[in-house]
Amino acid sequence: MVSIATGPGRTDTARRMRATGTSGTDQADEALMLAFARGDASSFERLYARHKGPTYRYLLRHTSEPATADELHQDVWMKVVRARDRYAPDARFTTWLYTLARHRLVDHWRSRRGVHFTSLDDDDRDPADRDADAAVTGDPPDGVAAAGDDPLTLTIDAQAGRRLIAALAGVPAPQRDAFLLHVEAGLSLDEIAQLAGVPAETIKSRLRYAYRKLRVALEDLQ
Numbered sequence: 001m002v003s004i005a006t007g008p009g010r011t012d013t014a015r016r017m018r019a020t021g022t023s024g025t026d027q028a029d030e031a032l033m034l035a036f037a038r039g040d041a042s043s044f045e046r047l048y049a050r051h052k053g054p055t056y057r058y059l060l061r062h063t064s065e066p067a068t069a070d071e072l073h074q075d076v077w078m079k080v081v082r083a084r085d086r087y088a089p090d091a092r093f094t095t096w097l098y099t100l101a102r103h104r105l106v107d108h109w110r111s112r113r114g115v116h117f118t119s120l121d122d123d124d125r126d127p128a129d130r131d132a133d134a135a136v137t138g139d140p141p142d143g144v145a146a147a148g149d150d151p152l153t154l155t156i157d158a159q160a161g162r163r164l165i166a167a168l169a170g171v172p173a174p175q176r177d178a179f180l181l182h183v184e185a186g187l188s189l190d191e192i193a194q195l196a197g198v199p200a201e202t203i204k205s206r207l208r209y210a211y212r213k214l215r216v217a218l219e220d221l222q
Contacts, residue, residue: 029093037084044084048077051094054184055101061180062105064169072108076101091191098185099195102177167217171210178203179210 027043029050035043055076060069079100087096168176174196181192189207193200 030089033080033084033087033093034089037087044081047080047093051097052077054186055097058098058101058180058184059105061165061168061184062173062176063108068108072101072104076104079104091194094185095187095191095195098181098187102195163217164214167214168210171213175206175210175213178206179214182207 027046029047032043032047036047052073056069056073059072059076060066063069063072076097080097083100168179171179177196178192181187181195182189187195189200189203193203196203
């Protein structure tokens with residue numbers, strides 16, 4: 001059985017989780033990770049099943065290379081496994097997980113010789129794009145609701161999805177990163193700001209920019 005190093009923060013959090021009766025399929029990510037650290041392999045399997053899709057898509061949308069995304073995805077989850085004894089639920093598990101994914105992505109780009117490194121943090125838009133943000137709302141793009149049973153709706157949504165993916169590849173890295181962390185990872189604006197080390201207003205601006213670019217890509221499908 002894997003041993004776990006306890007500390008005040010981890011012990012208090014574990015007590016709070018037991019006190020709330022969190023269990024079964026609704027068991028919190030943090031509780032599952034703590035259980036995995038104690039040697040419960042099934043808890044890791046549940047965590048992986050819960051987050052494998054979004055984390056893979058996060059890496060794929062940044063790299064546009066399935067083979068690379070596969071490699072990075074495996075690396076990220078191996079880091080989760082290796083960090084089990086040191087894990088402390090000081091923040092949401094999801095925030096911690098995407099911090100690992102983001103760091104691995106940055107390391108990947110830096111290691112590629114001859115390839116221009118695009119920072120996830122530098123706001124590299126044109127001044128005209130930044131000025132235009134003030135007139136754009138932060139609502140999600142139209143036309144990306146879940147498809148119903150109507151074949152025509154399914155076809156339109158499939159076309160919209162392909163167009164969105166293509167458009168997202170052309171969005172500057174910082175704005176694309178904010179969008180993916182918000183939509184794929186489900187992180188709040190404050191969580192993304194903490195992860196990226198920038199003010200929440202900067203994240204809002206990046207999201208507005210990304211949504212505007214995606215709206216343009218969907219205009220002819222409305």
